[in-house]
Amino acid sequence: MQNFIFYNPVCVHFGKGQIAALTSEIPTQFKVLMTYGGGSIKKNGVYDQVMEALKSHTIVEFPGIEPNPTYETCMKAVEIIRKEGIDYILSVGGGSVLDGSKFMAAAAKHQGEDPWDIVLGKEPVQEAVPLGCVLTLPATGSEMNGNSVISRSSTGQKRAFGSSRVMPQFSILDPETTFSLPKRQVANGVADAYTHVLEQYLTYDVNTPLQDRWSEGVLLTLIEEGRKTLDDMQDYEARANFMWAATMALNGILAAGVVQDWATHMIGHELTALYGIDHARTLAIVMPSLMEVAKDNKRKKLLQYGSRVFGITEKDGDEDQRVLSAIEKTRQFYESLEIPTRFSAYKDLDIKPDTPQIVAKRLSDQGLTALGEKGDITPEKVEEILALCA
């Protein structure tokens, strides 16, 4: 096991009716900026529940945070935070609203010239407006970590930053608030969470049996409960189990002491930036091909994953065959969520034949020339991976 620090002070309120906890979680004297997205919370009752819980608070609303939240939108909120003297940010929505809110929280307190430097990692977050979260879409894990992904419209960039200072102080997870989601978003959430686990688990072994079993536990839960929640979109138990699994998939506990990959995310972000493909879908496209290209590095874990998650045993072939079976089962899992894993299925997007070269160059331009757990996913390997995605 590698040395590590684990710190996660997010207070999670989980279950039916938990939005009422807002009343005591945010001090009454605080002026609250309530951030949300396209307004679905006004249709599914979440907005009303939040307003009821915060009826003694002063609230300023900031709607309109888009999927893949942009620097440009967030900076408008930063102006309001400063002008209105906002004390607290309450993010009501999915991972995009929360990621945007994390960036505003840091940007509003930023002392340097351009808060974009935070996203670029040039300047650490020194201070942030405190924030809390009502989560309405299980997927990104943002509700229990300090990570955020922000896009910049003017330059077409999509970048991630992280700081414990932008962890939500609390996150409210009521599975019922997610019942009105479109099936596609739920499926994306399952795929997103699943891939988060693979990024932390499917690398090389440093003797972490507990972390491995917990990762496998999340994967199995996502496979089993993910199916159930898509088959019956109003099944509370299945949705609750999926929601908790998605949170656990990226709250740091699976990463403690292990070696991580994240190349699939880096490549995927570029596909979203270029073609607007849903984040989770980019992961489902890239991951199987990355597993294929990196299968020697990941060999031991691929065999363990195949065995423990998919029940692939020695009866199913020699080691090489079992590795390929584990990769194929992964592709089938994404496809079972009705998420196509090949560019050819995304016909309406006009994906350019030289996409592998374009993405490799975009990553190189960011200095990302040594991705993956061994740093051997070079621009050439990125091209190779994306060529396999055709």
Add this chain to the structure above:
Amino acid sequence: MQNFIFYNPVCVHFGKGQIAALTSEIPTQFKVLMTYGGGSIKKNGVYDQVMEALKSHTIVEFPGIEPNPTYETCMKAVEIIRKEGIDYILSVGGGSVLDGSKFMAAAAKHQGEDPWDIVLGKEPVQEAVPLGCVLTLPATGSEMNGNSVISRSSTGQKRAFGSSRVMPQFSILDPETTFSLPKRQVANGVADAYTHVLEQYLTYDVNTPLQDRWSEGVLLTLIEEGRKTLDDMQDYEARANFMWAATMALNGILAAGVVQDWATHMIGHELTALYGIDHARTLAIVMPSLMEVAKDNKRKKLLQYGSRVFGITEKDGDEDQRVLSAIEKTRQFYESLEIPTRFSAYKDLDIKPDTPQIVAKRLSDQGLTALGEKGDITPEKVEEILALCA
């Protein structure tokens, strides 16, 4: 899944050389009370590492916290905390030192008449001296929770209390600091952690597949790595894996949304109070018999536990037989740690024949007449369980 709140802000520093993190974890201007036990930390180098890390701090030492820490000892520390104006408590040792330190932290700030009321649950912890921990014995999980068990010599009581206000702000877990432990203490630690998981897992099912798999992951890790760490007491990887599993066994994450038991602990505490049997050993004595008596309540989970942890399948008999096999395997596991699971093996302790009646009465006197996940472990059932321990 049941509704729940999960909150665990303990910052864990895990790995070789992590004691050095003390320097930055405790502000230099703080006056620190360093609590420890019988002085083993002076022989194994931990004391020196702590002193080196805190060489710019003002330290007051409070040695002599006993196993099963007493109210009487802790109250001496409380006097010092008040008289010396202590700002921070640093617990250096195992769960007993830490449990004692948690009580002092709360007692020193207690406004009421007798701080024992905190332990009795009559008064909540309103405030506590901040504390941190250097853990030298993996077992109790106290390093990542707000629980504490305190004994009172004058009355022969042993009681547990809990509050998030006495959670350590940080805990330093360096597996190397545990290499000098006697084998018996390591074995006890494995049994203790194992039983913590069973108390949270082996109840009735409320549809929590992820929590179940994580519990099973900890159990399997304790079985596998527990064996390894006892067979080679200097194997860093095995000790690290055991240490992390013991922490995860009782930091609240396995308990999220599930139904819990804890009757084995309540009964076990009385055996320690009566006969001084090591805490973990009382659990190993009580648990198999409790499983037997409560097997109908726990039936579904016993079958799942037998299957996933011990590989007991339909080939091994009908359901009744598989339930009994799972219980027998549990007993064998404790015995494999050289922990006897029957009173008859504790010959030197003069265990009275009417122990079942004595313990049942002691629990009744505390109002504990409805233990277990269904509240149906009555005093009569306690007698029945302990009669089976003969």
